[in-house]
Amino acid sequence: MARVMNFNAGPAALPLAALERAQKELIDFAGTGMSVMEHSHRGKAYEAVHNEAIGLVKELYGVPDNYDILLLQGGASQQFATVPMNFLPPGKSADYVLTGVWAQKAYKEAKTLGTPRVAANTERDQRCTRVPKQAELDLDPNAAYVHITTNNTIFGTQWHQIPNTGSVPLVADMSSDIMWRPEDVSKFGMIYAGAQKNLGPSGLVLVILRKDLVAAGRKDIPVIFQYRTHAETNSLYHTPPTFAIYMLRNVLDEVKRAGGLSAMEKLNREKATVLYDALDARADSFTCPVEKDSRSVMNVVFTLKTPELEAEFLAEAQKRGMVGLKGHRLVGGMRASIYNSVPFEAVSSLADFVLNFKK
Numbered sequence: 001m002a003r004v005m006n007f008n009a010g011p012a013a014l015p016l017a018a019l020e021r022a023q024k025e026l027i028d029f030a031g032t033g034m035s036v037m038e039h040s041h042r043g044k045a046y047e048a049v050h051n052e053a054i055g056l057v058k059e060l061y062g063v064p065d066n067y068d069i070l071l072l073q074g075g076a077s078q079q080f081a082t083v084p085m086n087f088l089p090p091g092k093s094a095d096y097v098l099t100g101v102w103a104q105k106a107y108k109e110a111k112t113l114g115t116p117r118v119a120a121n122t123e124r125d126q127r128c129t130r131v132p133k134q135a136e137l138d139l140d141p142n143a144a145y146v147h148i149t150t151n152n153t154i155f156g157t158q159w160h161q162i163p164n165t166g167s168v169p170l171v172a173d174m175s176s177d178i179m180w181r182p183e184d185v186s187k188f189g190m191i192y193a194g195a196q197k198n199l200g201p202s203g204l205v206l207v208i209l210r211k212d213l214v215a216a217g218r219k220d221i222p223v224i225f226q227y228r229t230h231a232e233t234n235s236l237y238h239t240p241p242t243f244a245i246y247m248l249r250n251v252l253d254e255v256k257r258a259g260g261l262s263a264m265e266k267l268n269r270e271k272a273t274v275l276y277d278a279l280d281a282r283a284d285s286f287t288c289p290v291e292k293d294s295r296s297v298m299n300v301v302f303t304l305k306t307p308e309l310e311a312e313f314l315a316e317a318q319k320r321g322m323v324g325l326k327g328h329r330l331v332g333g334m335r336a337s338i339y340n341s342v343p344f345e346a347v348s349s350l351a352d353f354v355l356n357f358k359k
């Protein structure tokens with residue numbers, strides 16, 4: 001049975017070695033006579049995996065000591081609500097930068113709790129084909145925080161320059177590009193990401209949060225939604241998604257073996273370059289709607305001239321073992337998600353296919 005070339009947007013491709021390790025360890029984890037899934041989350045065997053996963057995040061991302069690393073549930077979508085629950089008290093405002101569907105959803109949740117402001121919006125005039133420049137951001141110096149989506153998974157845009165928000169904490173939904181490259185984590189008050197794009201399986205959310213913000217969060221909301229609850233218990237307040245965390249450990253261990261995040265960045269840039277170059281070379285047939293300096297290194301969005309040609313492209317790709325290329329229903333066309341775990345060979349096969357499609 002051959003593995004396909006998986007361009008799914010999320011859940012998405014995982015490193016083969018991380019899966020094979022799980023397969024090998026599935027029924028007898030570390031000589032304990034049971035699967036890691038069957039262990040108590042309070043036992044030593046699981047605890048070691050839990051701490052190794054958190055340790056790998058800290059080591060690979062260079063997370064400073066004044067940040068907590070939390071492993072939570074409820075998807076990135078739950079963070080859309082828990083961020084304002086914790087950090088948007090009555091009478092305060094928070095700034096949201098609207099660059100696509102996920103940013104809009106985060107903003108909507110904040111509106112149910114308070115009065116967020118829109119600091120910039122590339123939906124109205126640019127139909128999400130770019131992210132704003134620093135100079136376009138209308139930032140309120142008294143905002144509780146500024147929220148951005150670093151990579152817009154559906155529209156295929158990405159912030160290549162992290163905006164400067166001064167002393168106002170920057171909160172970033174990094175669900176689809178977390179750890180795609182080394183990052184200066186200290187630029188952020190909070191980073192959150194659903195694991196199922198760049199880190200592991202679904203069911204797990206990684207949160208990296210400055211300790212002073214954890215401490216300043218509201219205390220008059222249910223304890224399960226307070227970040228301090230999870231920070232004070234090493235994310236073991238209640239049963240965590242143990243198998244998903246085990247897989248995060250496996251995936252990050254592969255990232256480390258591959259040379260860490262600088263190696264990831266080099267690989268990701270090579271993958272994006274080979275694919276965008278092929279699409280640009282075939283501008284006779286293919287269109288990339290995203291402005292060049294906002295092009296995502298993770299989600300490559302493109303179209304053909306008619307729906308019939310697009311259907312043909314997808315069917316032909318499938319025959320060649322390339323799956324997951326259909327664009328999001330809101331945008332149409334095609335989308336190749338080329339996250340950390342998608343091998344260069346898969347992307348270069350897709351690029352060759354683009355170069356030769358109906359020439």
Ligand SMILES: *Cc1c(COP(=O)(O)O)cnc(C)c1O
Pocket residue numbers: 010074075076077078102149151152153173174175176194195197
């Ligand atoms: C996928 C995605 C989400 C939603 O994640 P869930 O874990 O399904 O809630 C949010 N934001 C971004 C940028 C995404 O790519």
